[in-house]
Amino acid sequence: xxxxxxxxIDSNRRKTIVLMIAFSLFIGVVVYVLVRALGYQGLGALSFxxxxxxxxxxxxxxxxxxSDKLVLGLSGAKPIEKKDNPELFRxxxxxxxxxxLPLPKIYLIDDPAANAFATGRDPKHAAVAVTNGLxxxxxxxxxxxxxxxxxxxxxxxxxxxxxxxxVLVGLVAILADVFFRMMWWGRGGSSERRGSGILFLVLxxxxxxxxxxxxxxxxxxxxxxxxxxxxxxGALITRYPEGLANALIKISADQATLKSANNATAxxxxxxxxxxxEAKNWxxxxxxxxxxxxxxxxxxxxxxxx
Amino acid sequence: MWIPLLVVVGAIAIFGxxxxxxxxxxxxxxxxxxxxxxxxxxxxxxRTDLIPNLMETVKGYATHEREVFENVTKARxxxxxxxxxxxxxxxxxMLTGALKSLFAVAEAYPELxxxxxxxxxxxxxxDTETKIAASRQFYNSNVLDFNTKIQVFPNSLIAGxxxxxxxxxxxxxxxxxxxxxxxxx
Numbered sequence: 001x002x003x004x005x006x007x008x009i010d011s012n013r014r015k016t017i018v019l020m021i022a023f024s025l026f027i028g029v030v031v032y033v034l035v036r037a038l039g040y041q042g043l044g045a046l047s048f049x050x051x052x053x054x055x056x057x058x059x060x061x062x063x064x065x066x067s068d069k070l071v072l073g074l075s076g077a078k079p080i081e082k083k084d085n086p087e088l089f090r091x092x093x094x095x096x097x098x099x100x101l102p103l104p105k106i107y108l109i110d111d112p113a114a115n116a117f118a119t120g121r122d123p124k125h126a127a128v129a130v131t132n133g134l135x136x137x138x139x140x141x142x143x144x145x146x147x148x149x150x151x152x153x154x155x156x157x158x159x160x161x162x163x164x165x166x167v168l169v170g171l172v173a174i175l176a177d178v179f180f181r182m183m184w185w186g187r188g189g190s191s192e193r194r195g196s197g198i199l200f201l202v203l204x205x206x207x208x209x210x211x212x213x214x215x216x217x218x219x220x221x222x223x224x225x226x227x228x229x230x231x232x233x234g235a236l237i238t239r240y241p242e243g244l245a246n247a248l249i250k251i252s253a254d255q256a257t258l259k260s261a262n263n264a265t266a267x268x269x270x271x272x273x274x275x276x277x278e279a280k281n282w283x284x285x286x287x288x289x290x291x292x293x294x295x296x297x298x299x300x301x302x303x304x305x306x
Numbered sequence: 307m308w309i310p311l312l313v314v315v316g317a318i319a320i321f322g323x324x325x326x327x328x329x330x331x332x333x334x335x336x337x338x339x340x341x342x343x344x345x346x347x348x349x350x351x352x353r354t355d356l357i358p359n360l361m362e363t364v365k366g367y368a369t370h371e372r373e374v375f376e377n378v379t380k381a382r383x384x385x386x387x388x389x390x391x392x393x394x395x396x397x398x399x400m401l402t403g404a405l406k407s408l409f410a411v412a413e414a415y416p417e418l419x420x421x422x423x424x425x426x427x428x429x430x431x432x433d434t435e436t437k438i439a440a441s442r443q444f445y446n447s448n449v450l451d452f453n454t455k456i457q458v459f460p461n462s463l464i465a466g467x468x469x470x471x472x473x474x475x476x477x478x479x480x481x482x483x484x485x486x487x488x489x490x491x
Binding site for chain 1: 342345349429433436437440441443444447448
C-alpha cells in the first residue's frame with residue numbers, strides 16, 4: 001500500500017483503537033482478578049472498583065486539567081507576544097489557519113537544547129512552547145514542521161487520551177497496592193475462600209506484580225503511536241514531511257539534555273528530552289515515550305505528498 | 307408472533323438513527339465548508355486593508371509611478387466589488403500581479419527600500435499571502451471531508467434525497483497558472 005500521508009494517518013488511528021481495546025480488556029481482566037482475589041464479588045466489587053477509580057481520577061485528572069500550567073511552570077517557559085518574536089508568532093498563526101485551530105498561547109523556553117512541546121486539554125485551552133535552542137538551529141520549513149507536529153497533538157486530543165490511559169494505569173497500580181496491603185494485614189470484604197479463592201489468590205499475586213508494569217508498557221506503546229500520528233497529521237498540515245524529518249535529525253544530533261527534563265512531562269516533548277538514553281537496546285526502547293528518530297524520519301520520508 | 311414485529315420495529319429504529327446521525331454529520335461538514343470559505347475572505351480583506359497604507363508609503367518616495375498606482379487601485383476595487391468566487395479569484399490574481407509590479411518599482415528607490423515602514427508593510431503583505439494560502443488549504447480540506455461524506459456508499463443514497471451537493475475545491479483559475487508578468491518602467 002502506498003504510504004501516503006492519508007494512509008499513514010488512518011493506520012495510526014486504527015492502531016490506536018487496537019491498542020485502546022487491548023488496553024481496556026487488559027484493565028478489565030486485571031481489575032476483575034484483583035478484586036476477586038480480595039474477596040469481593042458482584043455489586044460490592046463494583047463499588048470497590050468505583051471508589052478507587054475515583055481516587056485515581058482525582059489524583060491524575062488534576063494534572064490533566066492544569067497540565068498546561070504544570071508543564072509550563074516546570075520548564076520555565078515565558079509567554080511571548082507578537083512583537084517579542086514575530087517570526088515564531090507568524091509561523092504558529094499560519095499553521096493554525098491551515099489546521100483550523102484557534103491560536104494557542106505561545107511560550108519561549110530559555111534553554112540551549114532544541115526541543116518543543118504542546119499541552120492543553122482541547123484546542124481552546126492549548127499552549128505551545130519552543131526553546132531558544134530550537135529557534136537557533138532550525139530553518140523556517142523545519143520550524144513549521146515542528147510546530148505542525150505539536151499543534152497536531154492538540155488537534156488530536158492527545159492530552160485527553162493520555163489522561164484516560166493514565167487514570168486507568170493509576171487504577172491498576174492502586175489496586176495492586178491495596179491487594180498487597182490486604183495480603184499483609186489480612187483479608188477484607190466477604191471472603192469466599194473455596195477452590196476458586198485459592199486460584200484467584202494466585203492469579204491476584206501474579207496480576208499485582210505484573211499488571212502495573214504491563215499497563216505502563218501499553219501506555220508507552222499508545223504514546224509512541226500518538227507520536228507517529230502527530231508526525232503524519234503535521235505533515236498533512238504543512239504538505240512538506242521533509243521539513244519535520246530534517247528537524248528531527250537536527251534535534252537528535254543535539255546531545256545536550258534539556259535542563260528541565262522530567263519524567264512526568266517527557267512524553268509531551270517532540271523528542272525524548274533525556275538525550276543519551278535513546279539506546280539501541282530493545283528493552284530501553286520498549287520503555288520509551290517516543291519512537292526512535294530513525295523510524296520517524298523513515299516514515300516521514302516515505303510519505304508521498306498527495 | 308411478537309418477534310417478527312419487534313424485529314421490524316427494531317430495524318426501522320436503527321435505520322432511523324443511522325439517517326439522523328448521517329444527516330447531522332453532513333450538516334456539520336457543510337457548515338464547516340462555509341465557515342472556512344469565509345476564513346479565506348478574512349485573509350483577503352487583511353490584504354486589501356494593508357494596501358492603502360502601502361500605497362501612501364510608496365507614493366511618499368516614488369511620486370511619478372502613476373500607472374503602477376492606478377493598476378493597484380483598480381485591482382483592489384475589483385476585488386472589493388467581486389460578486390462570486392470566480393470574480394474574486396481573477397480580481398485576486400490581478401491584485402497579486404499589480405503588487406508585484408509595485409514592489410519591483412520600489413527597487414529603484416533606495417530610500418524607500420530602507421524605510422522601516424516599507425519593510426514592515428512588505429513583511430505583513432508577504433505574511434498575508436501565506437495566510438491566504440493556509441486558509442485556502444483549510445477550505446479544501448473541509449471540502450474534501452464533505453464531498454467524501456456525501457459520495458461514499460451508503461451515504462450517497464441518502465445525501466441526494468436531502469439535497470446535499472458536492473462543494474467546489476478552491477482551484478487556481480486558468481489565468482492564475484500562467485506566470486505573472488512584471489513590468490519595469
